[in-house]
Amino acid sequence: MDTHALELAAQRYRDAEAALDAARTDLQAEAVAALRQTEERGAQAQVARITGWTREYIRKLIKQADAEV
Secondary structure (H helix, E strand, O other): OOOHHHHHHHHHHHHHHHHHHHHHHHHHHHHHHHHHOOOOOOHHHHHHHHHOOOHHHHHHHHHHHHHHO
């Protein structure tokens, strides 16, 4: 059985998962940083619009980031 194509596809999949994880981590950090830089009313709504995340999820991120500090 020739598994070369399967092995390549599996590696591409693992690489894509790693890239997605890194991008998610970066996006989370940037969202928290943006919110920490402002007291602007509606900032969470703006971050939610840009990221596609709910405001509840964003509040959880901030709470988690505050706990890590």
